[in-house]
Amino acid sequence: MLIDSHAHVDVKDFDPDRDLVLSKCQITVVNAGVDLKSNLLSIEMSKVYRNVIPAVGLHPEYVERADQELEETLRLIDLVPLISEVGLDFFWIKEEPLRAKQIQVLNRFMEVGEKQGKALIIHSRGGLKKIMEMVSSYKVRFAIHAFEGSVKDAKRIEEMGGFISVPPILVRDKGRMEVVRNVSEDSLLTETDSPFMGPDRTRNEPCNVKITLQRISEIKGINLIELEEKIENNFRRLLGPYSFSGANLTNR
C-alpha cells in the first residue's frame, strides 16, 4: 500500500478530477486541513473516500485565524486519528507577536495530541529548533512533513523517535537526497503535499508517491516492494493505536 502522509486534496485544484486522482493507484492519503473550512472538508472527504484519512489542524501561516477558529478546530480532533497541518513558519511570518502566537497554538495541539494519543504531522520552516524543544516536553508521536533541513537536524529528529516525511520534489533536491541517504529507512515517510512539492512544476498528486519511493529505493539500495512495506509499517507506527486495513480506516 502506498502512503501519502500529507496532502491537500480538498483544494479546488482537484475539483475537476478528485475521484480519479484518489483511485488511480492503491494509496492511503492523509488529507491535512489548514483552517476550519478545510478541516471540515477533510472530514467530509474521508466519508466519501475510504482511502482518505482526515487530519485536523491550523496552518501556521493562518495563525491570525486562531482567535476565531482554534477552539472549534481542537474539538474536531476528537473525530480524527491525526493532527495536521500544524507547526511553525518563521519563513513567511516575520512579526514577533505572530510567531509567539504560532508557538502558543502549537502547544495547544501538542497538549491534545498527548492527551488523545494522536500523532502530529508538523510543518517546519525556520522553526525546527523550537519545534524540537516543544516535542521533547510532550509525550507525542510526530513527523516533520516535507522536511527541508540538514542531515544533522534529520538525525536529531530520528533520535527523538520522529519521522522525516519526503515529498516527490526529492528528485530535484540534492539536500533532501543527502538526508535520505543519511537517515534510517525506519524513520522515513512518503508524502506529496499535493498540489505542491511535485517532481516538476505541474500540479502534484498523491500517486506521485511512487516517484519518491523509486528514488528512495535507488538512494538506499532497497528493493522497491520491501521499501513500500517498510514505509507503510512506519506509517502504522505513527498512527499508533489507530489502525487502517487496506484503504479502510478504523479510528474508533
Ligand SMILES: [Zn+2]
Ligand atoms: Zn501541507
